[in-house]
Amino acid sequence: MNYQAVKSIYVSEMMRAIRTITQSLISPVLSTSLYFVVFGTAIGSRMDAIDGVEYGLFIVPGLIMLSVLAQSISNASFGIYFPKFIGSIYEIHTAPISAIEILIGYVGAAASKSMFIGIVTLITANLFVPLHIEHPIAMFSFLILTCVGFSLFGFIIGLWAKNFEQLSLIPLLVITPLVFLGGSFYSISMLPPFWQNVSFFNPVVYLVSGFRWSFFGVGDMPISTSLIAIAIFIGICAAIITWTFRTGYKIKE
Amino acid sequence: MLKISNLTKSYDNGFTALKNIDLEVESGEIFALLGPNGAGKTTLISIICGMVNPTSGSVKVGGYDILSDYRKARSLIGLVPQEITLEPFLTVVNSLKFSRGLFGKKPDLKLMEDILKKLSLWDKRNDKTVTLSGGMKRRLLIAKALYHEPRILFLDEPTAGVDVELRKDMWDLVAQLKADGVTIILTTHYIEEAEAIADRVGIIRDGELLMVENKATLVERLGKRQLTVQLVDPLKKLPDYLQALDLVLEAKTGDLIYTYEADGKRTGIANLFSTLSDNGIIIRDVQTSQSSLEDIMIDMLGDKI
């Protein structure tokens, strides 16, 4: 294992993050605040409590997930796409490093960055509604798993993207519906039966449910189901990446 | 140090960029790969360095296969790419650290200072790469390749877009590296460049390595010049007094063509002119030409091309 190389990639990616720290923080803090004003206060005050949880509180886990998902995907996809785009990827290709080391460096950095933003979102939320977290360890574990899972997913997009349009379009087309239909703002049980069934194919549903359970002790489904679902999601992403690297497809001529 | 056997590369679009390349380069040698645009120089280097997958054939660097033993093979290699491809917002120092780190090595500040000073980048060490001039960027690419202490260095058109001064510096640097025992492989369009620094020259065109020659042999051929003498009254036939001078009479134009060694002590030109004037032949115009790479290739390869 070439640890020094992993560290090099990780550090240089984190330096990029630090350079753009203000812009990477403004967006999640601003959007979380807006969501709270609109959904938490304006609409939330007219909503009944869901599963015994006040609406303003109910949306917190979903909001954090939302910003963590978006950040993981954009960080990881950009992180690998950018050197491909400007050509500096040649350094990665010609260095004595394996695919797994490249992956740990880039995905690790992307996941760390979105983890940080998740925590900032959590703190922002806490300013609007005082939070009590029922299972803090589970909460952090879910956060980490989500950051890693969706950074892997973003990495795949970055590997496959041929241009900037694809880089921004895929997250928009795939992630936005997944997130909005993922139960961030409502409980799955509030949907008609058909849409409930559809929701079970949405990995975000499992994440939000598990994450909500770690906050309030209640979720749409048992915590074990959520864990299995995210494990499967990470497994699929890892398999796609392994296959991509094995065949050299999308990376080398 | 480098052994390429029967290497072929077809790109995804079906284009065959390299055809059955065989080449060996000894340790400590400077090898120049000479060829026109699109000959396959960059493709060949890209395969050796790991950026492009070969279609068939094998490449060994320092005895290690570039695919099955890629870690060991690549540890020996430094690459300076043809295109300028730098992460714009890193500083010079951080950019160097990144490169060395990828090769599994901890920063070596002494070495970094040495390299940066040698390449006149020391004053710019804390500047972002985006603020460097084109020539500085090229030097930074070289610094990055040297900082992980390669044993074999690939320079893909190191002097393209570089001023005369820097070109000379670059050649000096290559000589220094050679003295340190580094094997160097460079590509170029210019025979003069190959002539100035290489020990051996390979000529590549349309994906085929047409020939590999010692520089001396090549230079000898390059040294030939031709003098064309146009006469006011063109000759129909070479008179006897000119037969001895190794002249050729161009049948169509009636010009006299004289071939000589450019660096020979006696070119025989003075003798030619005085013989002509002694015999009352009036010269209208003269012109000299040097054999081009193309001429040499045709000359050396005969009907192989």
Ligand SMILES: Nc1ncnc2c1ncn2[C@@H]1O[C@H](COP(=O)(O)OP(=O)(O)OP(=O)(O)O)[C@@H](O)[C@H]1O
């Ligand atoms: N990714 C690619 N897909 C298809 N064809 C390619 C690709 N890259 C290069 N080629 C083709 O392969 C041939 C050799 O290209 P290469 O870049 O190796 O030439 P070169 O000798 O380095 O030329 P130059 O002197 O212009 O740098 C060219 O005809 C080029 O069009």
Ligand SMILES: [Mg+2]
């Ligand atoms: Mg080239």
